[in-house]
Amino acid sequence: MARGSTHSPVLSPVSPAIVLDVPGQPSCIDVAAMVGAAFRRMPVVHRILLENIVRTQSPDDTRTAIAHFTDWQEHGRSDEEIRFLPNRILMHDTTCGPALTDIAAMRDVVASKGVDPARLNPVLPVATSTDHSVAVDFFGREDALDRNMARELERNAERYRFMKWASRTVTGFRVFPPGSGIMHTINMERLATVTATAPGRDGSLTCFPDALVGTDSHTPMVNAMGVLAWGVGGIEAEGVMFGLPVSLRLPDVIGVRLTGRLPDGVFATDLALSVTHRLREMKVAGEFVEYFGPGVSTLTVGQRSVVANMAPEYGATTGFFPVDEHTLDYLRLTGRANEQVALVAAQTRAQGLWFDPDARPRYTRLLEVDLGQLRPSLAGPKRPQDLLTTADVPAVLAPALAEVREGPLPPDALAIAAITSCTNTTDPGLLVAAGLVARKARALGLRTPPWVKTSMTPGSPATARRLARVGLLEELEALGFGVAGYGCATCIGNSGPLSEPVAEAIEQQGLKPIAVLSGNRNFPGRVHTQVDHALLASPPLVVAYALAGHAAMDIARDPISTDASGRPVTLHELWPGAAEVEQLTREAWEPGDMDQAYGAAEASRVWQRLSAPETPLFPWDPASTYLRPPPFVALAGPRGDAGAVSMHPIMVVGDDITTDHISPAGAIPASSDAGRWLIEQGENPADLNVYSSRRGNWEVMLRGLFTNRNVVNHLGDGLRAGASVFSVTGERLPVWQAAARYHELGQPVCIVAGERYGTGSSRDWAAKGVQLLGAKVLFANSLERIHRSNLIGMGVLPLRLPEGWRPETLGLRPGDVLEIDWAPEAWAPRLEIATTLRRADGRIERGMAQAFIETKAEADLLRAGGMIANILARTVEGRT
Numbered sequence: 001m002a003r004g005s006t007h008s009p010v011l012s013p014v015s016p017a018i019v020l021d022v023p024g025q026p027s028c029i030d031v032a033a034m035v036g037a038a039f040r041r042m043p044v045v046h047r048i049l050l051e052n053i054v055r056t057q058s059p060d061d062t063r064t065a066i067a068h069f070t071d072w073q074e075h076g077r078s079d080e081e082i083r084f085l086p087n088r089i090l091m092h093d094t095t096c097g098p099a100l101t102d103i104a105a106m107r108d109v110v111a112s113k114g115v116d117p118a119r120l121n122p123v124l125p126v127a128t129s130t131d132h133s134v135a136v137d138f139f140g141r142e143d144a145l146d147r148n149m150a151r152e153l154e155r156n157a158e159r160y161r162f163m164k165w166a167s168r169t170v171t172g173f174r175v176f177p178p179g180s181g182i183m184h185t186i187n188m189e190r191l192a193t194v195t196a197t198a199p200g201r202d203g204s205l206t207c208f209p210d211a212l213v214g215t216d217s218h219t220p221m222v223n224a225m226g227v228l229a230w231g232v233g234g235i236e237a238e239g240v241m242f243g244l245p246v247s248l249r250l251p252d253v254i255g256v257r258l259t260g261r262l263p264d265g266v267f268a269t270d271l272a273l274s275v276t277h278r279l280r281e282m283k284v285a286g287e288f289v290e291y292f293g294p295g296v297s298t299l300t301v302g303q304r305s306v307v308a309n310m311a312p313e314y315g316a317t318t319g320f321f322p323v324d325e326h327t328l329d330y331l332r333l334t335g336r337a338n339e340q341v342a343l344v345a346a347q348t349r350a351q352g353l354w355f356d357p358d359a360r361p362r363y364t365r366l367l368e369v370d371l372g373q374l375r376p377s378l379a380g381p382k383r384p385q386d387l388l389t390t391a392d393v394p395a396v397l398a399p400a401l402a403e404v405r406e407g408p409l410p411p412d413a414l415a416i417a418a419i420t421s422c423t424n425t426t427d428p429g430l431l432v433a434a435g436l437v438a439r440k441a442r443a444l445g446l447r448t449p450p451w452v453k454t455s456m457t458p459g460s461p462a463t464a465r466r467l468a469r470v471g472l473l474e475e476l477e478a479l480g481f482g483v484a485g486y487g488c489a490t491c492i493g494n495s496g497p498l499s500e501p502v503a504e505a506i507e508q509q510g511l512k513p514i515a516v517l518s519g520n521r522n523f524p525g526r527v528h529t530q531v532d533h534a535l536l537a538s539p540p541l542v543v544a545y546a547l548a549g550h551a552a553m554d555i556a557r558d559p560i561s562t563d564a565s566g567r568p569v570t571l572h573e574l575w576p577g578a579a580e581v582e583q584l585t586r587e588a589w590e591p592g593d594m595d596q597a598y599g600a601a602e603a604s605r606v607w608q609r610l611s612a613p614e615t616p617l618f619p620w621d622p623a624s625t626y627l628r629p630p631p632f633v634a635l636a637g638p639r640g641d642a643g644a645v646s647m648h649p650i651m652v653v654g655d656d657i658t659t660d661h662i663s664p665a666g667a668i669p670a671s672s673d674a675g676r677w678l679i680e681q682g683e684n685p686a687d688l689n690v691y692s693s694r695r696g697n698w699e700v701m702l703r704g705l706f707t708n709r710n711v712v713n714h715l716g717d718g719l720r721a722g723a724s725v726f727s728v729t730g731e732r733l734p735v736w737q738a739a740a741r742y743h744e745l746g747q748p749v750c751i752v753a754g755e756r757y758g759t760g761s762s763r764d765w766a767a768k769g770v771q772l773l774g775a776k777v778l779f780a781n782s783l784e785r786i787h788r789s790n791l792i793g794m795g796v797l798p799l800r801l802p803e804g805w806r807p808e809t810l811g812l813r814p815g816d817v818l819e820i821d822w823a824p825e826a827w828a829p830r831l832e833i834a835t836t837l838r839r840a841d842g843r844i845e846r847g848m849a850q851a852f853i854e855t856k857a858e859a860d861l862l863r864a865g866g867m868i869a870n871i872l873a874r875t876v877e878g879r880t
Contacts, residue, residue: 028203052117068822083245090214092132104618105633122241134487140480154248164612165377177607185459217312224304226323234764235793247857255363258295269538277387279314301330302427322355381533409511415513417546421491422459434539436576445564449549454480457489462597464630491519493566493666636869658760673703727814759785795866802847815840
C-alpha cells in the first residue's frame with residue numbers, strides 16, 4: 001500500500017491537537033473541533049493549510065493560526081503570515097540540476113569550514129524526473145521515440161550522472177529515469193497518495209493530507225486529485241528541502257462555482273482556456289483558486305487536471321478540486337491498492353475535506369462558470385490568457401501574414417502541430433478524442449501535408465498502452481502523431497528543427513511560421529525560436545489543424561481538406577461525440593498499465609549502466625560545459641551595510657517579460673554569446689543542446705540573459721536583444737559585459753520592468769542571472785509570485801515602481817541613476833521606500849516605491865543575503 005514517507009513532520013512535540021480516531025484506520029487531527037463553527041465556512045484549501053499548521057507547529061503558533069483563519073472569515077482576506085511545511089518535494093531535471101549544483105557547491109563550502117559535508121542533506125523526500133528536456137529531433141517514424149531518447153542520453157549523460165550522484169549520496173533523493181514521463185503526470189499516476197501516513201509521537205500511525213511543493217509552476221495539476229500543491233522556485237525549494245517552512249500571507253481564495261455540464265463536443269481544454277481568460281481579467285496573481293458547485297461533480301479527475309494545470313496561466317497559486325468519488329475512481333484506475341483508496345475516503349470524510357456539491361464556503365471573490373455555455377476554443381497567438389473562438393483566428397494571425405511572399409507554401413502554413421506536455425495529455429479522454437479524429441480522417445483518405453511537423457509527447461509512459469488497447473495509437477501514428485517522447489518537448493521549446501520546406505520558406509517567402517499545440521504557454525519564441533505565433537488548442541483540434549496544414553481559417557466552418565473524390569471535408573465530419581469518447585476512454589484503462597509502464601522505464605538498462613561518483617563531495621570537472629560551481633554560493637552572505645545606494649539601470653523592459661525572455665530554455669544558437677563560449681570550449685557548433693540542459697553552468701546562463709529576440713531594452717534606441725549601454729563610455733555591450741564593467745568600478749546596477757514581470761515557468765535562473773549581474777534591486781510595476789520569491793531567495797530586493805512611473809515613459813538613458821536608502825534592518829512586508837531618479841542632465845524626480853515583501857520571514861531572508869546564505873549558516877552552526 002502506498003504510504004507517506006517517514007521523513008514527514010507529523011506532530012510537533014508539544015502539539016495541542018485533538019486526535020480523531022477513524023474506525024479501522026490511522027488516527028488524524030480533528031481540526032474542525034479545534035476551530036468550531038467557523039470550520040464549515042472555511043474553503044477546503046484553508047482547512048488543509050490549518051491542519052498542516054496544527055500538526056507541524058507549536059501550541060502558540062497553532063492558537064494564533066486558528067485566530068487568523070477565523071478572522072479571515074469576516075473579511076475574506078488577511079495580511080497575517082502563516083507557515084506551511086509540506087511532506088515532500090517534486091522536481092524535474094532542468095530545475096533540480098541548478099538546485100543540485102547549489103547543493104554540491106554548498107557542500108564544498110561546508111567542508112572548507114571543517115564541517116562534515118554530509119550534514120547538508122534534505123530533511124524531506126525529493127522525487128525528480130528526467131524527461132523534461134527531451135527534444136523532438138525525430139518525428140513521424142516508427143523509431144522516433146527510441147531515436148529521441150538516444151539523442152537525449154548522448155546530450156545529457158553528464159547531467160544524468162550528476163543526478164545519479166545525488167540519488168546515491170543525498171538522503172531521500174529519488175530519480176525517475178528517462179522514459180518515466182513528466183513530473184506532473186508521475187505525481188498523479190504514481191506518487192500522490194492523497195492521504196499520507198507516518199508514525200505519531202507515541203509510535204502509532206497518523207494520517208494526514210498529502211501536500212507538497214514542486215519546482216515547476218504547473219505543480220498544481222495534482223490539485224485535481226485533492227492534493228494541495230503549488231509551484232515554488234528552485235531557490236525556495238532548496239530551503240524547504242532543509243527544513244525551512246514556506247512562508248506566505250494567509251491566502252485569499254477565489255471561489256470558482258461550476259454549474260451545468262460540458263456540451264457534447266466540448267472538452268476540458270475549452271474549460272481551462274476559458275477559466276484562464278476570465279481569472280486573468282480578475283487579476284488573481286498569487287491567490288488560491290478553489291472549484292466548487294454542482295458542476296464539479298460532472299468532471300473526471302482527468303478533466304480537472306487540465307484546469308488545475310493551467311493555474312500559473314491564470315496567475316493563481318492553486319487550482320484546487322476537493323476529493324470526491326471521482327478521486328477514488330482515479331486512484332483505482334491508476335492501480336492504487338484498495339486499502340489506500342479506503343484510507344483516502346475515511347480520512348477526507350473524517351477531517352471535513354470530502355467534497356460537498358451544495359456547500360457554499362466563504363471566499364474572497366467569486367466567479368460563476370456555466371459549463372453548458374462553453375464552446376470549442378483556442379488561445380493566443382502570444383499569450384495563454386487571450387481566448388479565441390475558431391472564427392477569431394484569421395484576424396489575429398493576419399498581421400503576421402501581411403509581408404509573406406508568394407511561394408510553394410501557403411502564407412499561413414502550419415509549421416508545428418504538437419500533442420504535447422502534461423497539460424492535456426493527462427486527461428485520457430482528450431487523447432481518445434484526438435485518436436477518433438485521426439480515425440475518421442484516415443477513413444476519408446485525409447493526410448497531413450509534408451511541411452507540418454507533427455508529434456505526440458504525452459506525460460505518461462502508459463499512454464501508448466491505453467491508446468493501443470482501443471486501436472487509436474495506429475490511427476494517430478498514421479497521421480504523424482506517434483509517440484516521440486515522454487516529456488514537455490514542444491511546450492517548453494524542445495520542438496527540434498522545423499521541417500525543411502518550412503525552413504526554406506522562411507528564407508525564400510519570409511514565412512512567419514505558426515504552431516498549434518495542446519500545451520500551456522505560447523509566448524513568442526517559446527515553442528521554437530523562429531515561431532512567434534502559436535495557438536493553444538485541445539488535442540483533437542491539433543490533429544484537425546495538422547490535416548489542414550494552415551492556420552488562418554475558421555476551422556469549425558471552413559473545409560479542412562478534401563477526400564479521395566475531391567469533396568471538401570469539414571470538422572463536423574471528424575469531431576467525436578461525448579458518448580463515443582467516454583466509452584472508448586473506459587475501455588482504454590487498465591490499472592495494471594501503471595506498474596508495467598513505469599516499471600519498464602525504471603528498469604532501464606541504459607540508466608542502470610550509467611556510471612556516477614559516490615563521494616560526499618562532487619568531483620567537479622574544470623573542463624565541463626554542463627556543471628560548474630556557481631560563484632554566488634561561495635560569496636553568499638548578508639547584503640551589505642546600510643546607506644544610500646545609487647544604481648545604474650542596466651535593463652529597462654516593458655510589460656509581459658516572462659522568465660522565458662529573461663532566461664531562455666530553447667536551443668542555443670551558435671552565433672550567440674553562450675554559443676560562442678561553448679564552441680571555444682570545444683563543443684560541436686551544430687549541436688550545442690538547449691539552455692535548459694545547461695543550467696548547471698553559470699557561464700552559459702549568464703550569457704543567455706535577456707537574449708530572446710522579442711526583448712526590447714528601452715535604455716537605448718535599437719539595442720539588440722540582450723544588450724545594454726555602459727554609461728561611462730557609451731559602449732553598447734552584452735548586458736553581462738556591461739554589468740561586469742560597472743562591477744569593476746564598484747557601481748551597482750538595477751533592472752526596471754513593467755507589468756507582469758516574471759510570468760511563465762518557475763525558472764530560478766531568471767533570478768540567479770539578475771543576481772550575477774550585480775543587481776541589488778529589481779523595480780517593476782507588477783511581479784509574478786514565483787519570480788518574486790526567487791528574487792528574494794537570491795537576495796535581490798524587489799520593489800514596485802512609484803505611482804505613475806512606467807519603464808517606457810520614464811525615458812531612462814545611460815547616466816541616469818535610481819537611488820534608494822539601503823536599510824536592511826528596516827525591511828518589512830510592503831514597506832514603502834523613498835526613491836529618487838537622478839537624470840544625467842541634472843533633473844531629479846522622486847516617488848515612493850513599495851517592497852514586494854509579503855512576510856517577515858522574507859524580510860529576514862533578504863537580510864541574510866538569500867536562501868543559500870541562510871542554508872549555509874544553519875548548516876555550519878548545526879541548526880538544520
